[in-house]
Structures are given as structure tokens and as C-alpha cells.
Amino acid sequence: MSHPLEPNLSPKVSPEPSLTMITTCANKFVDQLDFESHVRDTIQCASNPQMLVFENVSSSWGEQTVDSINQTRDGYSTRKNYNSCTKVLRIRIMPTVLHDCVQTWWRVSEISLRDTGDLTGYEQTQIETLVGTTLEFRSGPYSCSRKEPDFFIRTNNDLLPSLVMESGWSESWNHLMDDMDLLLVGGDGAISAVVILKWQLHPRTRLVSGFVDLYVRDRNGMPVRRQREDVFPIPPQTPTSQRLNLTRREVFGRHLLPDPTRNGPPNAMVYLEIDQLRLVATRALQRMSLLPA
Known part of the structure; x- marks a missing residue:
């Protein structure tokens, strides 16, 4: 099923050489x-980045396969996603440095929040930031689903994160939208926000665009896109800085115990600067011998 927010990206061109x-x-x-x-055999034999897509996978097969692989080291350097509604199991083998730049983006953002006093x-x-950790969805329409996000923030004893970031480099747009639906609907309100980065290599060039x-x-309780910001090419300059606008609750969840010494109200905003994302994404592209569009 095609999503109405699908960007104008060619689905026939692989974004990774x-x-x-x-x-x-x-x-x-x-x-x-x-x-x-x-x-298991396909994962063990892989010697280069791959995306494995298995269709028409029953809930029992998908759930058991992900859980079984996680009990061994067979799933090392993979991201496994099973959606019990779409019956699709996707396994990303050897994520690229661009795929993983969301982790560095948050690290830089966290430093900025400490410097401004918005995070003590x-x-x-109280918070943990995790990469590729398996999330289990045990009830509702996405029961038996498994998701290993590229990055997420979880507070105190929460089982599910408050904020999830996904980076689409080889995934189709529909797959990314299925991931977003799984997280926001399957999380039953526990997951407040999902940030999706989408990168695209221009055909027959080394230029990469992204938003x-x-x-x-x-x-x-239905998913809705609140904001979109272009990363590459850099858009014309605007009077205000380019950033994602989230509330503290959307980022850190409902169980964060606020520090009474922190400056600002408990419902203050948390801003993720796009310029900082450009910086880490540009470094990642250089390591892949690619260039920002």
C-alpha cells in the first residue's frame, strides 16, 4: 500500500552502491x-551490506526467528524488524555509517542541552540511549512484532522508549512508514515521537540528498507528520534556525523525574538542530566516498 506522504524518490534505484x-x-x-x-545461513555468509526482505511470514515464524537469532551471535551487526500486521520480516546486515549517524546526532544534541541547562x-x-536493541510488542494489532530501532531513548523502568529515530538508506519509503505505524500505534501511547531520516543517492553520481x-x-491516537526539514541540499536561508521541535515529554517520556535546579519549566521544548545533523551526516558521507547534494 502506498502512503500519501511518499517522497519523490525513485524506488528502482538502490541508494547504496x-x-x-x-x-x-x-x-x-x-x-x-x-x-x-x-x-541464519544468509546472515553468516554475508560479506557486504544486504537487506533481506521476507514476505508472508506468519506471526509465530517471525517472532520465533528474531528471538532465536538474538539468543546467539548470529544476529551480530544486523537490525531485525518483524511487523505482524504486514507479515514482513526485514533484516539489515552491516548498517552503514550514514545509517548510524542518528546516534552521533543525538550525542551532539545532548551536549548542547547540557550546555544550555535544558538537561541536567x-x-x-535516568535516561538510556540504545542502538539496535529489540523491542517487543505484546498486545494490540501489532502483537508478536519485533523492532530493532537505529536509536531510541528510554527513561527509568520503561519497557518501551519515548523517542525513536530511524534512518532509511536502503529501506523503501513504504517500509519506513510501516515502521512508524508499528512504533506509534503498536506502542499504544508509550512511544510519543518517531524521527525518520531518509537518504537518497542520485543516479550515476556520488551526490546524496536527504530530509x-x-x-x-x-x-x-493516529500517526501524523508534524514537521519535515530538508538536510541536503541545504534549503535557502530562513530567518530562524532549522530544527526539530519536540516537548520534553516526547523526548524523555512521562516518568522522567525533573531536576528542581534545572532552568526552565517542566514542559519546555527540546530542539534538535538540523545544522548539527548536517555536520555528522557530511562526515559519514565522506567515509563512504559520497558527497552532500
């Missing part, structure tokens, strides 16, 4: 063990 994308229907396997064995050491000790979207839930 060395990427191998393989789509397989689960119906060709005789049982779950046969399917899991194939998945007391509050920092970042912010999705939240509306009053009916």
Missing part, C-alpha cells in the same frame, strides 16, 4: 526451522 537486496516469500519453506536455518546531570542518569520527518500521534 554496494547493497544487495533480496526479497523472498516465506511460503517456499516447509516449516519454521527450515525458514530460520535459511535466515541528575536527569541524564528528516517528525511523526507524533494525533488526538485519536
Whole structure:
């Protein structure tokens, strides 16, 4: 199903020069063990970045395969996502440095928040920032789903994060929208915001364009895009700085114990600067011998 917010990106051009994308229907396997064995063998034999897409995967097969691989080191350097509504299992093997630049973006942002007094050491000790950790969805329409985000923030004893970031480098736009739906709807309100970065290599060049979207839930609990900012090419200068605007609750969740010594109200905003994202993304592109558009 095509999403109405789909950007004008060519779906036929792989955005990664060395990427191998393989789509397989689960119906060709005789049982779950046969399917899991194939998945494990493909991961172990991979010597370059790959995106494995398995369609028509039943909830029991998808759930058991992800959980079983996580119990061993077979899933090392992968991101596994199983969506029980779409019946699609996606496994990203060897994420690129551009794929992972969201982690550095948050680290730089966190330093800025400390410098401005918008985040104190007391509050920092309550949050954890994780990469590729498996999230389990145990109830609702996405029951049995598994998701390993590129980055997320979780506070105190919460099981699900408050803020999730996903970076789309080899994923299709529809797959990214399915991920967003899973997180915001499947999280049943616990996940407040999803940030999606989408990168695209221009055909027959080394130039990469990209933008970042912010999705939240509306009053009916349905996902809605609240903001989009272009990263590359750099848009014409505007009177105000280019940044994502989130509330503290959207970033840190409802269980953060505010520091009474922190400057500002408890419902203050948290700003993620796009210029800082450009800086870390440009460094990542240089390591891949690519250039900002």
C-alpha cells in the first residue's frame, strides 16, 4: 500500500552502491526451522551490506526467528524488524555509517542541552540511549512484532522508549512508514515521537540528498507528520534556525523525574538542530566516498 506522504524518490534505484537486496516469500519453506536455518545461513555468509526482505511470514515464524537469532551471535551487526500486521520480516546486515549517524546526532544534541541547562546531570542518569536493541510488542494489532530501532531513548523502568529515530538508506519509503505505524500505534501511547531520516543517492553520481520527518500521534491516537526539514541540499536561508521541535515529554517520556535546579519549566521544548545533523551526516558521507547534494 502506498502512503500519501511518499517522497519523490525513485524506488528502482538502490541508494547504496554496494547493497544487495533480496526479497523472498516465506511460503517456499516447509516449516519454521527450515525458514530460520535459511535466515541464519544468509546472515553468516554475508560479506557486504544486504537487506533481506521476507514476505508472508506468519506471526509465530517471525517472532520465533528474531528471538532465536538474538539468543546467539548470529544476529551480530544486523537490525531485525518483524511487523505482524504486514507479515514482513526485514533484516539489515552491516548498517552503514550514514545509517548510524542518528546516534552521533543525538550525542551532539545532548551536549548542547547540557550546555544550555535544558538537561541536567541528575536527569541524564535516568535516561538510556540504545542502538539496535529489540523491542517487543505484546498486545494490540501489532502483537508478536519485533523492532530493532537505529536509536531510541528510554527513561527509568520503561519497557518501551519515548523517542525513536530511524534512518532509511536502503529501506523503501513504504517500509519506513510501516515502521512508524508499528512504533506509534503498536506502542499504544508509550512511544510519543518517531524521527525518520531518509537518504537518497542520485543516479550515476556520488551526490546524496536527504530530509528528516517528525511523526507524533494525533488526538485519536493516529500517526501524523508534524514537521519535515530538508538536510541536503541545504534549503535557502530562513530567518530562524532549522530544527526539530519536540516537548520534553516526547523526548524523555512521562516518568522522567525533573531536576528542581534545572532552568526552565517542566514542559519546555527540546530542539534538535538540523545544522548539527548536517555536520555528522557530511562526515559519514565522506567515509563512504559520497558527497552532500
